[in-house]
Amino acid sequence: MPAQDLRATQWIKSSHSANNGDCVEVAFxxxxxxxxxxxxxxxxxxxxxxxxxxxxxxxxRG
Known part of the structure; x- marks a missing residue:
């Protein structure tokens, strides 16, 4: 889905993520x-x- 269709979405990432930008973000x-x-x-x-x-x-998670 194009990003512009999700502009108002609240994105979150795991608290286990580093600050290097290599993360998966999710929005519910x-x-x-x-x-x-x-x-x-x-x-x-x-x-x-x-x-x-x-x-x-x-x-x-295995």
Missing amino acids: GTDRVAARDSKDPDGGALLLSPEAFRAFLHRV
């Missing part, structure tokens, strides 16, 4: 979760259903 909506690269906030975002995001986290 009522029916979707958006994820983007903090190094390129204007580069677009991946949109996932809440269920798909939970599955993603489960796989990432």
Whole structure:
């Protein structure tokens, strides 16, 4: 999704993230979760259903 469509979105990143800009930021909506690269906030975002995001986290966390 183009970044301009998510301008008003509140983006967050993990408190475990370093300040070097190599982070994944997420934004939670009522029916979707958006994820983007903090190094390129204007580069677009991946949109996932809440269920798909939970599955993603489960796989990432191992």
